[in-house]
Amino acid sequence: QVQLQESGPGPVRPSQTLSLTCTVSGASISSGDSYWSWIRQPPGKDLEWIGYISYSGNTYYTASLRSRVTISRDTSNNQFSLRLSSVSAADTAVYYCARGIPVFGVVIIAAFDIWGHGTTVIVSP
Amino acid sequence: DIQMTQSPSSLSASVGDRVTITCQASQDISNYLNWYQQKPGKAPKFLIYGASKLQTGVPSRFSGSGSGTHFTFTISSLQPEDFATYYCQQYDIFPLTFGGGTKVEI
Numbered sequence: 043q044v045q046l047q048e049s050g051p052g053p054v055r056p057s058q059t060l061s062l063t064c065t066v067s068g069a070s071i072s073s074g075d076s077y078w079s080w081i082r083q084p085p086g087k088d089l090e091w092i093g094y095i096s097y098s099g100n101t102y103y104t105a106s107l108r109s110r111v112t113i114s115r116d117t118s119n120n121q122f123s124l125r126l127s128s129v130s131a132a133d134t135a136v137y138y139c140a141r142g143i144p145v146f147g148v149v150i151i152a153a154f155d156i157w158g159h160g161t162t163v164i165v166s167p
Numbered sequence: 168d169i170q171m172t173q174s175p176s177s178l179s180a181s182v183g184d185r186v187t188i189t190c191q192a193s194q195d196i197s198n199y200l201n202w203y204q205q206k207p208g209k210a211p212k213f214l215i216y217g218a219s220k221l222q223t224g225v226p227s228r229f230s231g232s233g234s235g236t237h238f239t240f241t242i243s244s245l246q247p248e249d250f251a252t253y254y255c256q257q258y259d260i261f262p263l264t265f266g267g268g269t270k271v272e273i
Contacts (some may be wrong), residue, residue, distance in 0.1 A: 088171075089254060089265035104262040138210065145201075145216040147259075152258035153201045155222070157210035 044068040046139050046158035053164050054133075060126040060163055064139030071120055072097055075152035077142030078111060078122045082135040083160075090135075094142055094151060095122050129165045136160040169193050171173050173266035180271060186242040188269045189254035192231075198234045199259035205268075206251045215240070247273060 050062040071078055078094040093103035093106070095113045105109045107126070115122040126133060139158045142151035170193035180186050189199065198218040203211040215231040218238055228243045234259050242249055250273045255266040 088267045089264045090257075091265075092269050102261070108257045146220065147217065148199070148258065151263070152199070153213055153256070154203075154211070157212075159208075159210050 044141065044156045045142065046156055047162040048137060048139050050137075050161050050163065053166055054129050054166060056130050056165055057128055060129050060133060060165075062137055062139075062161065062163070064122050064124075064158060066120050066122070066141075069141070070117075071095075071115055071122055072117050075144055076077045078113075078115070078141045079140045079151070079154060080124045080156075081138045081140055081154070082133075083138070084132070087135075092124065092126075096151075118148070118163040131165050134163065134165045136162050138143045168262055169196060169260055169264050171255055171257055171264055171266035173253075173255060173269050175269060176267065176268040177272065180245050180273065182245055182247060182273065184245045186249075186271060187206045187261045188253055190238040190266050192236045192257055192259075193239070195235050196259035199257055200231070200238050201245070201256045201258065202229075202231055202240050203254045203256065204249075204251045205254065207234075211254065215258065230242050234248075245271070245273070249273075 045067045047065045047165040054060045060135045076097045077094040079094040110127045112125040138160045140154040145152040172191045200218045202215040205211040219231045230241045252270045272273045
C-alpha cells in the first residue's frame with residue numbers, strides 16, 4: 043500500500059524559503075510512470091498544482107511559480123522535496139504531496155491517485 | 168490556464184437522494200476530466216477518470232458523464248459516508264487545474 047507523508051518545519055517568515063519533504067512508502071520514487079507532485083490549497087481557494095519530479099528525475103513547474111520553485115528528490119531515502127523561495131502571505135496554504143499517474147489513453151501525468159494528508163504552512167512575520 | 172468552474176459550491180441532500188454536480192471547462196478538454204472526493208481532514212480520493220471511468224474499488228453509485236466543456240458527476244443514492252467535498256480536474260493541457268469544489272452536506 044503506497045503512502046505519502048509530508049513534513050516540514052512549520053511557520054515561515056515572509057521572504058524566506060519554504061521547505062517541505064514527502065516521504066514515500068510502499069513504492070519507489072524511481073519506478074516507472076510516476077510523477078511525484080506538490081499541490082497546494084490556500085484558504086478558501088482552489089487546489090493548485092505546483093509541479094512534479096518524475097520517476098526519471100525530470101521536473102515540471104507551473105508557470106506562475108516557476109521562478110521560485112524547486113522540486114528535488116533523494117532516491118536513497120525515497121523522498122522528494124519542495125523548496126519555494128521568497129514566500130509571502132499568498133503562499134499560506136495546505137500543501138499536499140501526491141503521486142501523479144497516466145490514465146488510459148494518456149502517456150504522461152493525468153491524475154493524482156495517492157495523496158498525503160497535507161501540511162499547513164503559514165507565512166507570517 | 169484552463170479554468171474549471173463547479174456548481175453548486177455546496178448543496179444539502181438526504182440519504183437516498185440523487186445528487187448531481189456540474190463542472191464547466193473554459194475550453195474544450197474532450198473527456199480529459201477526473202473527479203475526486205475529499206472528506207474533512209483527509210487526503211483527496213481519486214474516483215473517476217476520463218470523465219466517466221470509475222477507479223478500481225469505487226462504488227457504482229458514483230458516475231460521471233460529459234465531454235467538451237460540460238461535465239456532470241452523479242451520486243445515484245446518497246449514503247452517509249458520501250458527505251465530502253468533490254473536485255473536478257482537467258488533464259487536457261498543462262498545467263493540470265482543479266475546480267473550486269462542491270461540498271455535499273447530508
